Amino acid sequence: MDFDDVIPNLPIYKAAMNDDWDSVEHIFDNDPQKLDAKVTSWWETPLQIAVGTNSSHRFVTKLVDRIMETDVQKLRTKSWWGNTALHYAAKIGNTRAARLLVSKDPGIAQITNTDGHTALKLAARYGQQDTLWYLLEVTKDEVGEDGTSPYTGVSGADLISLTLIAGLCDVALYLVKKHPNLVTQKDGNGQTALQVLATKPDVFPSGSQLGPLQHLIYSCITVNLEEASDYYPSSFRLFVSKLILLVAPCAKDIYSMKQKHFHTQKLVKRMCSIVMDKSSHSIAWDVLGTAVSTAVKHGIHELIKVCVQTYPDIVWYNDGGFYLFIAAIRYRQEKVFNLVYRMTGHKVFAATENPDEDNPLHIAGRLSPLHRLKTVTGPALQLQRELQWFKEVEKHVEPSYKEALNKDQKTPRMVFTEAHKDLLEEGETWMKEMSSSSTVVGALVVTMAFAAAFTAPGGNTITGSPLFLNDGIFLLFIVSDAIALFSSTTSVLMFLAILTSRYAEEDFFYALPKRMMIALVSLFLSLAATMTAFSATLALVLRDRISWIAAPVILMASVPVTLFAMLQFPLLVELVYSTYGQNIFHKENNVLLH
Known part of the structure; x- marks a missing residue:
């Protein structure tokens, strides 16, 4: 392309930006080739620019009509990265333009860009929920130009992973119900959908920071009749929820949050059920194990609980020498560690040594990760929290572990003192x-x-x-x-x-x-x-x-x-x-x- 052509096309570019069809209509009348002219150095067409504004709706409508009169293939003209106008609509959430484009050219939804992404995948990547729901309706489960379907293999796994990263758990639940095989597929990063979900604490109740009043509203709101309390009729709970939403508009955000948590809970249970339906230990060990080991780092005890209830053996999944509860000590995730109190006598096996010859008490003696240390205010309370961890783990280990030496010939108490020396000084100064x-x-x-x-x-x-x-x-x-x-x-x-x-x-x-x-x-x-x-x-x-x-x-x-x-x-x-x-x-x- 001759980049000097961009300058003569500036009037078209500005008209597309400002929804000014009338000023450039005569240009397209005189030269129909300008309908898909490259008006930027990235080979973007007037249609792509107008769609990307999400405001030049009249310009888009007029331009699409004119293209349909000349050559429908101009709707598929690609930019430098191989994006069509539908890709642009998906990225910025222009559902109106997406509906128009697909109505004129249904096959455009199957086109992939240079990176192999359909418009559907871009909508998921950028978290454009409304556009994503629409594209799910029109994107078919068919093999495309790259030889794969948008809903299978790495491409399908990428789709559900991107949906989860955007926090759209209701969409992910829809995908899992319609395409259950996506649960065991791995995306381009080698992760399953459940493992990606294990990195999203904000879509679980434990990851939501609520004040006392917000927590009260959260507990009173009902998002599904299945949640109704055993002590109150469903109709009463539903009436209270509607009343709260009516008199407290701010409760709508809390309602949306609880609705997301409800979808997440159903999603985790559905995923675990699909995994167990495979009747394969290796698949269950891989999918549930990687999810559990990831969830421990983020403190998502709700996901871990469902995985363990589904397949109890998963508590012994080994992640670099750390079993579930040892990892909970390592990452100072007390809500995960509390699951040990819901074990039978088998809890005595939860505190075992790891290959580095550090028993659980040595691990508890080491300094907490910084982001977990900062959950309490001031070095004095931080040191208090570290002591609480050390004393609690001490209750669950074998008596011999309390004075056992690690590979550095140090007892757990010696490890604690050395690791917390600076924190002790900071606490004293504070x-x-x-x-x-x-x-x-x-x-x-x-x-x-x-x-x-x-x-x-x-x-x-x-x-x-x-x-x-x-x-x-x-x-x-x-x-x-x-x-x-x-x-x-x-x-x-x-x-x-x-x-x-x-x-x-x-x-x-x-x-x-x-x-x-x-x-x-x-x-x-x-x-x-x-x-x-x-x-x-x-x-x-x-x-x-x-x-x-x-x-x-x-x-x-x-x-x-x-x-x-x-x-x-x-x-x-x-x-x-x-x-x-x-x-x-x-x-x-x-x-x-x-």
């Missing part, structure tokens, strides 16, 4: 810096509260008793000041206890978090009480002159207290939950797995 700063604030409150106790607002009588002694507001002042003094003193003492701690590893498990919790709660109470005492003092002194002073003073006094709560409350909640809340290791239900 605790000391926070305690030092807070001690200054606590000491200031102690000083003010102590001085205020002997400086009564309004002064004293001749006998020395406070002037407002019999006033109810004065009583509020005295009580608030006393609370401020006692609580601030407590916070200072607790922060000093943290500063003078020996900072051993075990201190981070319970002692230091407990002291930090008491110190933060005491400091908050002292600030709140100080602001209350200050407000009471102003109300006493100024109420005779400025009667309306109470309301604005209380409002302003609440600002610093509210700020402190907003900034420190999340840390306090995490401290309480991590130390006294439900253990991250627990049995979810009584359904046995193995």
Whole structure:
């Protein structure tokens, strides 16, 4: 191609971009060859440019009609990468153009580009759900130019993999129902559809981060009558769901999320069922095993649970020397590890040594992967979480493992100490810096509260008793000041206890978090009480002159207290939950797995 031809064709390019058919209609009247002229250096035609805008709909309609009057094959003109206009429609989700093109030339849906991709596969790759559903209707299960069908072999496996990567589990479920052989096929990356699904935690409930209110809405919404509770009629659950969606528009996103989770659950069960229908251990071992080993890394316990329930032996799938529960320890996936509590007496076999001579306790002693370490706030709580893992694994190993030496001649405790040396130092620094700063604030409150106790607002009588002694507001002042003094003193003492701690590893498990919790709660109470005492003092002194002073003073006094709560409350909640809340290791239900 002579690239200089691109410049004379610029008017056509701009008209296609701006949906301006009238300005170039005369060009096509005079020279029909321009209908599929290459208007860019990538050999793109006016039709491809117009379709790619997803807005020049009139231009597309007029141009297609004109092409049909001359040569229908011009609809199939390809760009540099071998893409037709339908490929462009699939990539950008222009379903309107796709319907028009296929209605004029049904065979265009079977054409592949230079990479062997049909428009159907491109719609899946770019996550264009509406266009994908339409192309699934019109793309036939026939051998194409490259000698394969879009729904078989690597091409078919690529299609379902791309669909799953885009998170379109409802589409994937449709493909599995219509083409069950896709479940055991491997895509261009050598992965099965189930293995690809095991890399998508966001399509499972465990991968969705929901707040308390969102979680409540999620639990109340029903996306299928099969989900109805045993305690409430289906009609009632359905009524509640519709009511929530009506009064809370934001719940629509949560509804869509739960709907996706429902499709994913059905998809996993259908895939596992198809695998078992093959009645082949090698196929089951390959498809389910690779999926389970991948799901462990991403913490998708829902997929693992279904795979193990389908084929219990899969818990012994060996991935580089790591069985299921050993891998859960390695990647610090507590929800996967919790499945061990749903095993029978066979759980004693779950904690076995790996070829590197590291027993499970050695593995628990090594530093957690960074992305899992960051799931809790601050190095102190991170070290606490690591200790929780170590102590929990210690309960499940043979007694001899606790002092066993690995190939480096180190016991599990030695491995833990060495691996967490830097984290221990960071935790110590974090605790000391926070305690030092807070001690200054606590000491200031102690000083003010102590001085205020002997400086009564309004002064004293001749006998020395406070002037407002019999006033109810004065009583509020005295009580608030006393609370401020006692609580601030407590916070200072607790922060000093943290500063003078020996900072051993075990201190981070319970002692230091407990002291930090008491110190933060005491400091908050002292600030709140100080602001209350200050407000009471102003109300006493100024109420005779400025009667309306109470309301604005209380409002302003609440600002610093509210700020402190907003900034420190999340840390306090995490401290309480991590130390006294439900253990991250627990049995979810009584359904046995193995």
